[in-house]
Amino acid sequence: KNILIINGPNLNLLGQREKSIYGNQDFLSYFETLQADFKDQVQLTYFQSNTEGFIIDKIHEVGFQIDGIVLNAGAYTHTSVAIGDAIAAVTSPVVEVHISNVHTREAFRHHSYLAKNCVGVICGFGLESYRLGILSLLK
Ligand code: DQA
Numbered sequence: 001k002n003i004l005i006i007n008g009p010n011l012n013l014l015g016q017r018e019k020s021i022y023g024n025q026d027f028l029s030y031f032e033t034l035q036a037d038f039k040d041q042v043q044l045t046y047f048q049s050n051t052e053g054f055i056i057d058k059i060h061e062v063g064f065q066i067d068g069i070v071l072n073a074g075a076y077t078h079t080s081v082a083i084g085d086a087i088a089a090v091t092s093p094v095v096e097v098h099i100s101n102v103h104t105r106e107a108f109r110h111h112s113y114l115a116k117n118c119v120g121v122i123c124g125f126g127l128e129s130y131r132l133g134i135l136s137l138l139k
Contacts, residue, residue: 001041001067003137005031005130007048008055008074014099014127021100023126030127034134041138042067052076056086063090068137070130072097077112087117095133098123 007027010017015026027048035044047058055073063069063086071094076083087094094117101124102109115121122132 001138002043002045002065003068003070003134004058004062004066005034005044005046005070005072005133006055006058007046007072008076009050010074011072012048012050023099025127027127030130034131037131038134042134044134052080052082056082059083059086059090059094063087063092063094066092068092068134069094070097070133070137071095071114071118072099072130073114077102077114078108079113081113084113084117087114093119093137095119095136096121097129097133099126099129100124 011027014022015024031046038044049055055076059069069092073080073083077096096112096114096118112121120136122129122136125132
């Protein structure tokens with residue numbers, strides 16, 4: 001199986017950015033742990049972009065062949081009709097994930113333009129939200 005993790009804006013700064021919310025670990029070191037843990041079951045790949053259109057291009061590129069996408073679109077979750085439409089357009093299942101529990105935070109983080117086109121939403125488990133996203137796609 002092949003699963004792609006996509007991280008959106010500002011998630012390249014994990015480990016440096018708002019550590020009390022997002023933790024101390026950088027994503028690439030966590031990603032290596034995930035790759036090792038899932039190596040017998042799934043080929044994991046990773047893409048990050050701070051640009052809405054590049055995230056859409058990547059969803060189009062892989063979204064008709066891959067077994068699933070774990071997507072943390074960052075703040076675009078709360079603003080992007082276009083990423084929501086891209087998820088609807090492709091055939092691969094997409095799981096929306098968030099590191100923080102967005103529902104305990106500002107009201108503008110409570111709404112997602114992506115969720116209705118996703119197979120499910122996982123939030124609030126720190127970086128382990130990504131692992132839960134992968135597990136949900138493997139079931
Ligand atoms: C986030 C939550 C978003 O509201 C925020 O804009 C992010 C990260 C999370 O993983 O908790 O950039 O998606």
